Amino acid sequence: MTNSSQQDFDVEPASDDSDASDPAPRGVAASGVTGIGIGAIAQEIGLTKDTLRVWERRYGFPLPMRSPGGERLYPQEQVTKLRLVKRLLDAGHRPSKVLAQPVDMLQHLAESSGVGQDAPDAELDHLISLLRRSAYEEFRFWVLKRATRDGLERFVLDVAAPLAARVGNAWAAGTLQVYHEHLFSEAIQSTMRTLMRPLGDALRGRGGRPRVLLTTLSGEGHGLGILMAEAMFTLSECECIQLGLQTPLHDVVDAVAAHNIDIVALSFTAVLPAQAIANGLTDLRNLLPSHVRIWVGGSSPALRRKLNDGVVHIAGLTPIDEIVADWRQSAVL
Ligand code: B12
Missing domain, CATH: 3.40.50.280 (Cobalamin-binding domain)
Known part of the structure; x- marks a missing residue:
């Protein structure tokens, strides 16, 4: 990342929102439209509140509404765009190149640079569809069966790691919810621990x-x-x-x-x-x-x-x- 884009993330002292602990992250703007508070957005997306304020001043996006008390409230469509912006920045794109673009251009950019794209794999797609349908027992069974068949190393590299990326992409696209992420994590953790335990025990004390x-x-x-x-x-x-x-x-x-x-x-x-x-x-x-x-x-x-x-x-x-x-x-x- 270059120095100029680094500055876009620098913390600056100005802080005019009083929602440090964000007691009521959702609010209603003077216009009556609902929005989400700056603290909740910053935490969800993985940015600081100061970065959001710097971008607003420098690039005109995000441009929140204000609550009757003057606090920033972000409407859902800006949150959706911010998620996409953050993923593009994580992939190495620069704030100055993405923040002012409309969301369809950003989607195009994401597709052309492979951000959020899953490599084709029918079995991983099947696992995601089981999660999405809340067929959790079936999901756990398939995960354990694949782990038992493949062994620890292949399971980690070929299933657990790419499946985590797929689950993250599906969450970002809004097709899986946070509780699906929790269920996914529990199944992967318990399967991996089951496979790791005998080897870990045998290594201990050597x-x-x-x-x-x-x-x-x-x-x-x-x-x-x-x-x-x-x-x-x-x-x-x-x-x-x-x-x-x-x-x-x-x-x-x-x-x-x-x-x-x-x-x-x-x-x-x-x-x-x-x-x-x-x-x-x-x-x-x-x-x-x-x-x-x-x-x-x-x-x-x-x-x-x-x-x-x-x-x-x-x-x-x-x-x-x-x-x-x-x-x-x-x-x-
Ligand atoms: C499961 C999950 C959750 C679970 C976690 C449960 C748990 N107990 O772990 C829950 C639901 C709690 C959760 C919460 C959140 N999550 Co989450 N989550 C995920 C998911 C699907 C997998 C997470 C994970 O463990 N990844 C870590 C590993 C598996 O992946 P990795 O970082 O790419 O690392 C690879 C290698 O580098 C290597 N590696 C990793 N660590 C190390 C260490 C060493 C030493 C070595 C050698 C190698 C190595 O192994 C990996 C395998 O390839 C990811 C998607 C993803 N792509 O990761 C999203 C993801 C990380 N989450 C995300 C977000 C936004 C959140 C939340 C803010 C909102 C939400 N979704 O609820 C909260 C924040 C929680 C917090 N304070 O940290 C975003 C982060 C994006 C961003 N730019 O900030 C992701 C990327 C989803 C997305 N596509 O947007 N999440």
């Missing part, structure tokens, strides 16, 4: 290195990335300590010391603003002993920028085997 601690930072509520990474680390014979989601930094540091951890592995989707990721990684790097490595992965565009010294970005799941082998070669065990 003194295998590196010892990898997996978690997400505060604000990152997506846990499948870190679970998929755990599967790949386990297959590379690492001993894994899975802390789950949103561990406060000081608890990460305590767990690293208590479990004699070599590597802290973190996962980031696009929901956390880039600045929050940079700050979190800087703080964590300063708190951890220098021999403890920090490896990060996930779809956040912030990871494609220059990262702090002492933080390594792993692009995807397949390089895990190789980077673990490199660590073993360089570490004094």
Whole structure:
């Protein structure tokens, strides 16, 4: 991302909406039209409130209505366009090139640059249609059957990861709801844990290195990335300590010391603003002993920028085997 587009995300002090905690995210404008408050929109889309205000001033979009109390209210069609804008920006397009465009042009741009497009796969389509029809037992059965047939690695790479992307695309297109995302996550998590448990148990106590601690930072509520990474680390014979989601930094540091951890592995989707990721990684790097490595992965565009010294970005799941082998070669065990 260039410096000029970086400025479009910079935080600025002006803050004239008083909905910091967003107690009533939905409201009615003076015109009687309903809209959603700035805090709720920023959280849903993964932007800061200040970014929305900067764009409004600089590009004239989004252009919210005002409540009788003067607070910004965004109508649904602007929210829909903002979702699309965010996905295009995550894919590397620049704010100055997308914000002023009408929504049909943006859809065209998304199609031509492959944003939100699913690769053809009849079985994955079938799984999505089961979710959509709320045929949850059937969905779980198919997921477990495929996992049992394919084994952990193939299941993660060929089913779980592309299915997550498909579910996200369907949610963005409005054809799946948030509860479908929850059901999907539960089925994938329980299937992966079932497959991983015997190997993880067998590895425990063998003194295998590196010892990898997996978690997400505060604000990152997506846990499948870190679970998929755990599967790949386990297959590379690492001993894994899975802390789950949103561990406060000081608890990460305590767990690293208590479990004699070599590597802290973190996962980031696009929901956390880039600045929050940079700050979190800087703080964590300063708190951890220098021999403890920090490896990060996930779809956040912030990871494609220059990262702090002492933080390594792993692009995807397949390089895990190789980077673990490199660590073993360089570490004094
Ligand atoms: C399931 C899901 C949820 C579930 C999560 C449940 C759970 N316990 O995990 C629920 C319903 C709670 C949820 C909530 C939200 N979600 Co959601 N969610 C998803 C979905 C479908 C999968 C999430 C996931 O875990 N992805 C992580 C992994 C699987 O994908 P990845 O980041 O591309 O990472 C890949 C690799 O890089 C690698 N990897 C990942 N981590 C790591 C780490 C290491 C160390 C390594 C080596 C590799 C690695 O593995 C992955 C496999 O290829 C995604 C769609 C998607 N494409 O991801 C949306 C998605 C992430 N969600 C999104 C949004 C907007 C939200 C919400 C704001 C609104 C909503 N949908 O409810 C909230 C915010 C929650 C929060 N505060 O974080 C957007 C984010 C877009 C954006 N630009 O901000 C997405 C992309 C959907 C979309 N298409 O718009 N979500």
